[in-house]
Amino acid sequence: MVLTIVQSLCFVLFVGGCSYIAYRGFRNVYLNIMLGRSAEFTDHPGERGKTMLMVALGQKKMFKRPIAAMLHLVIYVSFVITQVELIEIFIDGIFGTHRIIFHAWEHIPALRGLYVFAINLIEVLSVLTFIVTVAFLYRRDLLKLPRFNKPEMQGWPHMDAHIILFLEMFLIINIFIMNSFDMAAAHGEYGFWISGMIAHYWEGMNPEMLEIFEKIGWWGHLAGVFGFLMYLAHSKHLHILLAFPNTYFSRLTPKGYLNNMPEVTREVKLMLDPNAQVEPAASDAPAKFGAKDIFDLTWKNLLDAYTCTECGRCTAQCPANMTGKKLSPRKIMMDTRDRMEEVREKMDANNGVWADDGKNLIENGYISVEELRACTTCNACVEECPVNISPLDIIMQLRRSLIMEDSNSPNEWNGMFANLENNGAPWQFSPQDRLNWEKA
Amino acid sequence: MDIKVPTMAEMAANGQKPDVLFWVGCSGSFDQRAQRITRAFVKILNHLNIKYAVLGTEESCTGDPAKRAGNEFVYQMLAMQNIEVMNNYGVQEIVTTCPHCFNILKNEYPALGGKYRVRHHAQFLQELIDQGKIKLTDATTFKGKRITYHDSCYLGRANEIYEAPRKVLELLDAELVEMKSCKTKGLCCGAGGAQMFKEEEHGKLRINEARTLEALEVSPDIVASACPFCNTMLTDGVKGKDMQVSVKVFDIAELIAQGQGLDGF
Structure with a gap:
């Protein structure tokens, strides 16, 4: 009983501490983004929602490179689905229970089937993700794809990419430690396929040891999840969250469009006509171009x-x-x-x-x-x-x-600007000669 | 042979208004190679009795190279002058042979008070073909020729016009081949962003050289473009590889004019 309370307390403190650290990181990201100038990106909410669904959720643009897209899709789907497991981990953690959802459902065949299916799905995806992670390391470090090895990728960015991939492997290994020792301790009653196969290697270990290893896997998995959460704000991996708002706030104008600077419009209008009616400047501060x-x-x-x-x-x-x-x-x-x-x-x-x-x-x-x-x-x-x-x-x-x-x-551009101002063409030709092309 | 080109001023003086303003652009006006593109397009317009006019000496640069270099002042000064001229003539429709002019007239002039229906000549020609107005007199001109189309960034990615120029080329009954990088992945010729008007930054290769190599890889007889700047860059690239005898760089308007027997420009 005391042990259970200590465990629950540890869990709550661990989750609370990690969440706070993660929150501090995300808060800094938010505050930094808010250092930028204001800009309007909220028109056409329907189109924005659709863009987010297609590009972020549906990963539409990833499929321009089919191999990378398939590999990425495995990790993405696996990441999203694996989070289901956290529901039970949280309940077990807080109340000191063990696989509470399974035990609540074990006598109801349909729900028990659903539970076993969910864990099996997570295990299959985990194996696939492990393979993909190895493939990603292979592409990065052995195949040395040029885009991963440009000068700007030296040092921290290189390290960051590897931390992410190793953290993913760590997460997966702990899922299998947790599940396989649990299978061995429960003599296979959960019916998980892949961890069931691994559990054969643990046959003959005494029950206390099995339980200790199961706990190591459980805590390891939890540490991996919260490690990721705390790490995100400092890593390029932040895209897993920000891809959604970023695609929602997409630029909806044609790619060729480059905004006209209103502060310049004001000045130019006054220059062409000192009596022109212009909108007053937004602030008294001198305009910065x-x-x-x-x-x-x-x-x-x-x-x-x-x-x-x-x-x-x-x-x-x-x-x-x-x-x-x-x-x-x-x-x-x-x-x-x-x-x-x-x-x-x-x-x-x-x-x-x-x-x-x-x-x-x-x-x-x-x-x-x-x-x-x-x-x-x-x-x-x-x-x-x-x-x-x-x-x-x-x-x-x-x-x-x-x-x-x-x-x-550059000097050539200065010459071009002068030509444009003086004769309305980037080259030094007289405007009077503009129609000379009609003469053969 | 001189060609007769109506100007907006002449038409206005006669109390007339054209259906469409042909925006020639600086390259089409002054660059000797690009002038041939302008002449080819005008021959097509004249041949089809399209009621058009040019601004002639009243036209100025749209301001694109200034804006893309970062000089918003020069751009907006030019833009406001152009808009004033066009609005005074009551211009509503514009066609242009330059994707840079097309992009800025279509996307950036409206906010400064210049609201027109703007088409690039690839779209314009495609519409005429769809209406059955352009028919080739001599279909054998391009028989057996391999043509590869180079996507202009300002037509392609910037405004997502990929099919119109290809539809125009289909009329020629030649063999159309695509380069390794085409459409959304089309490789730039190196001229955009005002690069045309300065030396390239230090690197291993010139961008037009890289693009020319991709074009030559598909062994074309003709490299087709729809932008006078791309045309210059690729023409230089082909010359640099000493291939100018066997590989010709043409604008889609020039190819259509040749196919219509309107040659000799």
């Missing part, structure tokens, strides 16, 4: 950055990257996230208040001017992203700042 730092990007750009799982499909399709330029759309997203983390750390050390640190997202070890200059705005990265992230939107806002705030432009 384009983005230099995370604060100047929209919250959607920042959500994009946290949603990125660093799969590198964008970079693999980027014409600049393909031809050896420094630009990698994935790195744009990773740098944005890293800068947010840096800002949060500094804010935490300063009672939650932001004090300018003299740095920003351009250069400072983040996104270089050379990278920004290499983009052809071809939208290949946007098209490829399985969770509707737009690296291009960030690139364009940073480019605007380079040109309009810093006058940081």
Whole structure:
């Protein structure tokens, strides 16, 4: 009895502690995203809901690469379905019971059948997931798929990917430790196929040992689940949650659309006609053109950055990257996230208040001017992203700042701007010659 | 041979209004290679007695290269001038042979007060073909020829127009072959985002070279494009591989004009 109470207490403290740590992590992610500028992404709720169902839940865009899609689908389905098991784990944990749902249902054939089926399904999916995890490691480390081995993937991102895969294996191994020792202790009465086969190896062990190992598996599985939950906010694996809001808040305009800056419209209208009726500026602060730092990007750009799982499909399709330029759309997203983390750390050390640190997202070890200059705005990265992230939107806002705030432009572009202003064409031709093509 | 091209100003002076404004664009106006595309398209329009006009000297750059380089000021100044000109003429319909002009006129001008029905010439030609108005006089011109179509980013991914240019090419009765990267996966020619107007950043290969290699892989007789900038990039790429004798780069409008016997532009 005392032991049961101690166990229940341990469980509640463990779950409570882990949940609190996880909450702190998620809260920081939320606060960081809210550092961004406001932007409207709530129109057409029906279309947004549909996009989320197709792209996040249905993984529509993953199927452009069928092999990766099938492998990913196994882990995804298995992850979702395995969570069913947590219901019983929670009840058992709180009340110190053992397989309470099974015992409540064991005399009702239909429900007992359902329970056994559910566990068997989880076990089959777990075996498949284990195989897929090995396949993922193989693709990453032995096949060395180029998109997993670009320069931006060195160091922490490489480690992050491996932590996720090993944590998945850890979870699965513990499911089988738990179930197989339980099967051996109960002489197979649960009727689980796969763990039943493993249980044969434990025949002859004494009942206390079986129970101890079963508990190790049970706690191990629980630790794996909560380990993941706490880790998510610090990992690229966060996509399992953010893929949903991120696809809901998708850009619904054609990919070719690039917004007209209203602050520029105001200035240009006054320039063309000093008496023009213009909307007053939203604030008295001097208008800032384009983005230099995370604060100047929209919250959607920042959500994009946290949603990125660093799969590198964008970079693999980027014409600049393909031809050896420094630009990698994935790195744009990773740098944005890293800068947010840096800002949060500094804010935490300063009672939650932001004090300018003299740095920003351009250069400072983040996104270089050379990278920004290499983009052809071809939208290949946007098209490829399985969770509707737009690296291009960030690139364009940073480019605007380079040109309009810093006058940081290659000489050829300066010449082009001058031509456009003087003769309405990017080349030095007279507007009077515009119709010369009709002469042979 | 000079061709007669009506301007909006002339038409307005005669109290007339065209059905559609042909937006020529800077490349089509000034680039010698692209001028041939413009002439081919105009020959088709004239041949079909379509009531159109151009702005001529009143047309300016749409502002696309400035905007994509990051210079919103220059873009909006040009856009507002263009919109004023077009609104004064009461323009409602636009057709253009440049996907960059098409994209910006269709997607970005409306918010500045320029609301028009904008079509790219691939769509325009496809509609004419669907209506049975374009028929090839000499169907043997392209018999046995292999044509591969290069997707322009601003037509394809940017505006999801993949089928119209291919439908236009189907009329030619040639053998259409797809490159390794096509449609949503189409590889950029390297010109977009104002790259056309600057040196490429340091790398291993030029982007137009990479795309040309993909095109040459399918051993085409003709590389078809629907964008004057892609055309320039691919023409340069083919020349760079010394293949310009056996592989020709043509715009879809040029191919249709050739098929209609409207050659000699």
